Amino acid sequence: MLRAIKASFYRGGTSKGLFFRASDLAPFPQSMRNEILLSAMGSPDPDGRQIDGMGGGISSLSKAVVLSTPGEAVSEMSRGPEYSFPDGVDWVDDVSRASSERSGWDVVYRFAQVGVRDFVVDWSSTCGNLVAAVAQYAVDEGLVQKRIEASIQGQTPPERFPFATRILAADSGKIIHATTVVCTPGSLESGRLRWYVSNFGGASISGVPSTSSPVEIENPLQGNMLPTGRVLDAIPMEGKSIPCTIVDAGLPSIFIPSSAVFSVPEWFLSHPADLDADPRFRARAEELRYAASRLSPALSSIFSTSTPKICVIGSPASYRTTSGEELRSNQMDCVIRAVSVGNFHRTVPATMVSALAVASVLPGSVVWDACQASVLPQEKNMSLRSITVGQPAGLSKATVALDIHGQPKSINYVRTARRLFQGEVLVKA
Structure with a gap:
């Protein structure tokens, strides 16, 4: 018997990953979320091919992302410690803090590295390549609809314009800005314009044969960048x-x-x-x-x-x-x-x-x-x-x-x- 869970599949930079909304995974305890990701990716596979899932047989193609707006699904995740997502910074769902125009964020980015041959799901790291896909997902799913509208308030909506999504990396608390080229199809959805990210442009990166619209990423550096305190x-x-x-x-x-x-x-x-x-x-x-x-x-x-x-x-x-x-x-x-x-x-x-x-x-x-x-x-x-x-x-x-x-x-x-x-x-x- 199989169970269907809402998801999207993205390429971001030279990585690929399954994307889930936190609200769709919140009803499950964390141990079961790990099993969901392993099953979806086809892991573990002793032969290293992930033939029975979405994974591509190497670490850069065996990734998962859970995205949410601040405060999303908090009530479900508070049912008990077993329903919490793995530890990161403890203020990711502080709605008041997130709403600050100067230091706030639009989406919470949780990343999981899914083992290929092993029964392992590692939530302790992050993926810089998939940040580009996180920004696109935020627009595609309407998570930043209100901020897009506010950014052009009082203007005739241009056909294409840059928009910076503020992404909170849950593992570190860093707020990363990823700027995409946003377009509108010129039609109304439920009485409102619906925005989407352009996939057409001349940007190219090594390892990806096609060109596309660029995603410009600004990653702030904060704290001690030398874990040992020494350059050498x-x-x-x-x-x-x-x-x-x-x-x-x-x-x-x-x-x-x-x-x-x-x-x-x-x-x-x-x-x-x-x-x-x-x-x-x-x-x-x-x-x-x-x-x-x-x-x-x-x-x-x-x-x-x-x-x-x-x-x-x-x-x-x-x-x-x-x-x-x-x-x-x-x-x-x-x-x-x-x-x-x-x-x-x-x-x-x-x-x-x-x-x-x-x-x-x-x-x-x-x-x-x-x-x-x-x-x-x-x-x-x-x-x-x-x-x-x-x-x-x-x-x-x-x-x-x-x-x-x-x-x-x-x-x-x-x-x-x-x-x-x-x-x-x-x-x-």
Whole structure:
């Protein structure tokens, strides 16, 4: 017997995930929500294909999102502790606080990393790529209808205009602004115009073959971005000290030089499928990830299958992308291979490219050294610095904004998104 639950399926950046409203999952205790997500995604699958669900067999394609407006379904979730969503900041449903025009938020974003081979649902992290899809969902589902109307009050509605959705990441309490191009079909729905996000435009990102309308994301940086308090750390291993830099720009990322994983430099530039096929590389990366997380109590306390991430980094180099394109070393500031949930990624996670941008302006960091100080102010505005990263699918770019003291204050990057289906997902009853 199967049960239908309302859901949508989105691509956001180079990730895909199932999207649910909190009100549709609130009637279930948290343990059952986890089982719903596992069943929907086809996990666990010992063969790693998720053949019996919506998952794509790798961590970037095995994700779920639960979205809500502030205060949505609070009464149902307050039936008992077993009905609460996993711990994050405890004020996500403070309606009064959320209504502030200056520091409020429109939607609450809860993220779950669903295991592929394992019976695991990890709610402790977030996904920067899916932020683009969260912004589109908020418009598609009418969650920001009133704010859109207020933004153009007294004006003739333009056919297309930018609108910034304020997204609260429930795990950290960060408020992220994601600006989409909003359109109206010019018809009334229940006597009102209904807005939607344009899917037409010239924006492209590595790893996605089509172009679309851009989603401009501003991720504020707050608190301590160096979990160990140091720009450069050393991982004691096998009688050696392996340098690393750990940055938290939304999700902790550990940066290590390529020589720490690959004894032959050319192996570093191999296709990620070839790297995944060699158990030596994955085991080495996981060994370093675990050892680096022991450098900070804050990191060791949140250590899981998906947190922190680890990134292998090297100096600019020429190589062939997964699509066969030839990239030259002078097109980038560094080359990376990102590892997430045990796999070498085809692209770079948005949270990781954010951390790369932060580390690139910290003299002495592993990223600074790999870039060979090439990451200098490129914009006319000297408070902005950009980094271009070579990754298996191509090039990715992020810009870090600096405050008057030269310290990172926000990360800006562009992604695209698309709704792939809307309706109901069938799960085991």
